[in-house]
Amino acid sequence: MTTKTVFITGASSGIGAETARHAVASGWNVALFARSGGKLRALANELGSDRALPLEGDVTDLDSLSGAVGKTVQHFGALHAAFANAGTGLDIAGIEEGDPKAWRKLVDVNINGVLLTTKAVYGALKDTGGHLVLTGSVAGRIHIPGSVYSASKWFVHGFAGNMAQDMREWGGRCTVIAPGMVDTPFFDDPKPDKLQPADVAEAVIHALDRPERANVQEIVLMPTG
Numbered sequence: 001m002t003t004k005t006v007f008i009t010g011a012s013s014g015i016g017a018e019t020a021r022h023a024v025a026s027g028w029n030v031a032l033f034a035r036s037g038g039k040l041r042a043l044a045n046e047l048g049s050d051r052a053l054p055l056e057g058d059v060t061d062l063d064s065l066s067g068a069v070g071k072t073v074q075h076f077g078a079l080h081a082a083f084a085n086a087g088t089g090l091d092i093a094g095i096e097e098g099d100p101k102a103w104r105k106l107v108d109v110n111i112n113g114v115l116l117t118t119k120a121v122y123g124a125l126k127d128t129g130g131h132l133v134l135t136g137s138v139a140g141r142i143h144i145p146g147s148v149y150s151a152s153k154w155f156v157h158g159f160a161g162n163m164a165q166d167m168r169e170w171g172g173r174c175t176v177i178a179p180g181m182v183d184t185p186f187f188d189d190p191k192p193d194k195l196q197p198a199d200v201a202e203a204v205i206h207a208l209d210r211p212e213r214a215n216v217q218e219i220v221l222m223p224t225g
Helices: 014-025 037-047 062-075 098-130 148-168 197-208
Strands: 003-009 031-033 052-056 081-084 131-135 173-178 218-221
Touching: 003 014, 003 098, 014 031, 014 037, 014 081, 014 197, 031 037, 031 062, 037 052, 052 062, 052 148, 081 098, 098 131, 098 148, 131 148, 131 197, 148 173, 173 197, 197 218
Parallel strands: 003 031, 003 081, 031 052, 081 131, 131 173, 173 218
Antiparallel strands: none
């Protein structure tokens, strides 16, 4: 049985790093993509150089992404899944006090980063009838007063549904994972009573490991605390 490979963006910490750990434990090879090269190399060493490939790059740069996908296919032989997980938030919420420069950065990562990642992996996934997973959010399923971040996640949810329809034409699958608040470096203060990165990672692997006849199109996770 051929070991499958998943390409993960935002892989240096939080949900991305924990998903990489769970993927390897579930039998996958992992290609780790993020800007923090040192953290990626440390994670790859932890997971094993035969199972993990660190790839430093910028999710807002198509050439960087495409080059990393090419290296992944060359190293592992094929690409079977991609987890477009990289995202960012805002220090100041809302419109009245919000910073348009920060909005541009958020849109570049949360929207353009998802689009560019999808474009970079599309051909390789089509070759294998592969699976695309996107990190959405409960914030992308509800209305939050003046929230630009929430609006960016509404895009992700809409795009995920569109990609599920696109990919089914050639046997591919697309899943959006929508967590509530997660205790990750995304927040300045710890949130120990909220979801943990492992909870989201387990949801990603659950979707990836379903039989090929079944597409888990959306998973919503909420903390009980």
